[in-house]
Amino acid sequence: AQKITQTQPGMFVQEKEAVTLDCTYDTSDQSYGLFWYKQPSSGEMIFLIYQGSYDEQNATEGRYSLNFQKARKSANLVISASQLGDSAMYFCAMSATGFQKLVFGTGTRLLVSP
Amino acid sequence: GAVVSQHPSRVICKSGTSVKIECRSLDFQATTMFWYRQFPKQSLMLMATSNEGSKATYEQGVEKDKFLINHASLTLSTLTVTSAHPEDSSFYICSARDIVAVKGLQAFFGQGTRLTVV
Numbered sequence: 001a002q003k004i005t006q007t008q009p010g011m012f013v014q015e016k017e018a019v020t021l022d023c024t025y026d027t028s029d030q031s032y033g034l035f036w037y038k039q040p041s042s043g044e045m046i047f048l049i050y051q052g053s054y055d056e057q058n059a060t061e062g063r064y065s066l067n068f069q070k071a072r073k074s075a076n077l078v079i080s081a082s083q084l085g086d087s088a089m090y091f092c093a094m095s096a097t098g099f100q101k102l103v104f105g106t107g108t109r110l111l112v113s114p
Numbered sequence: 115g116a117v118v119s120q121h122p123s124r125v126i127c128k129s130g131t132s133v134k135i136e137c138r139s140l141d142f143q144a145t146t147m148f149w150y151r152q153f154p155k156q157s158l159m160l161m162a163t164s165n166e167g168s169k170a171t172y173e174q175g176v177e178k179d180k181f182l183i184n185h186a187s188l189t190l191s192t193l194t195v196t197s198a199h200p201e202d203s204s205f206y207i208c209s210a211r212d213i214v215a216v217k218g219l220q221a222f223f224g225q226g227t228r229l230t231v232v
Contacts, residue, residue, distance in 0.1 A: 035221075043205055045158075045223035091157065095221075101148060102209070102221060104157045 002027045004092050004105035011110050013082045020067070021077040021108045023092030029053075032096050034075040036066065039089040039107070048090075051075060082112045116142045116212045120224025127198055127231055135193045135227045137208035143188040144210035148221070149181075152205040161206075164191040198231045205229075 003026040013019040025034065036048040051059045051066045059066045067076040075094075079086060092105040117140040127133050137147055145166050150158040162183050163171045170183035180202075182194040191210075195202055207226040 037223075043152075043207070043226040043228065045207065045209070045226075047222070101160045101163060102158075103160075106157045 002029070002032070002094055002096070002103045004094055004103055006092055006105035006108050008108045009106075011108055013079075013110065013112055015084060015112055015114050016081055018078060018080045019082055019110065021079070021090050021092075021110065023075045023077065023105060025073050025075060025092075025094050027073075027094065027096075029096045032094055034066070034068070035093045035095070035102065036064070036075075036077045037091045037093060038086075039091060041088070045091075049077065079110075084112050084114065086110060087112045116140075116210075116222045118144075118208065118210050118222045118224040120208055120227055122227060123225055124228045125230070127229070129199055129231055130197055132194055132196045133198055133229060135195075135206055135208075135229075137191045137193070137210070137224050139189045139210045139212070139222075142210075142212040144191075144212065145188060147185060147191040147208055147210045149183060149191075149193050150207050150209070152207065152226075154205075158207065161193075195229065198229070200231045203229055203231045 005024045032053045034051045038046040049059050049061045049064045049066050051068045058068050063080045065078045089107045091107045093102045095102050119138045121136045147164040149161045151161050152158045161176045164183045164185040166185045172178045185191040205228050208224045209221040
């Protein structure tokens with residue numbers, strides 16, 4: 001079984017600062033994918049970044065980067081230069097390769113202040 | 115990125131009635147779609163996996179007779195909440211995988227449907 005743990009229910013950051021959202025995972029699969037999604041108050045799920053278990057380099061997408069430490073089973077999201085529009089819920093998720101279902105963590109609510 | 119359209123975005127229905135929610139992939143074909151449920155301030159929980167042309171696979175604890183899923187084409191899956199009760203009030207959201215996407219493991223989500231049963 002797969003499990004995602006997000007231990008930070010809420011995080012605060014000032015505008016233009018960087019913030020790290022933690023995510024650890026547990027799986028017996030050798031091949032898997034890790035995802036981060038942003039969910040604003042409107043409810044839609046916005047894909048941010050993906051990391052494959054065999055990817056040697058950390059994934060980056062604009063201001064988002066994923067700090068992947070396979071041995072520690074962690075996949076932390078780093079948001080650089082935070083913006084007010086980054087305030088939202090952030091979910092870490094994983095799936096087995098071949099993309100079956102996504103298993104989500106409990107989420108972290110990020111609040112960016114001016 | 116690919117677009118998944120979910121309709122309606124909000125629905126209020128009376129207890130005992132049925133509600134149908136549609137999930138469409140607008141610019142790609144999706145052999146598999148997923149239906150999730152999210153209670154307020156909680157995470158997304160997978161309800162079922164919808165496969166085109168075959169029966170849906172339900173997660174443990176999800177009543178298949180209450181949550182009817184139909185995936186009649188490569189671009190449309192529907193979730194029908196039958197004989198809805200107030201405890202079925204929730205946020206329902208679908209996702210689909212683009213089978214030929216460059217980032218093949220990325221899932222695209224619909225906008226979600228907020229169901230309120232009164």
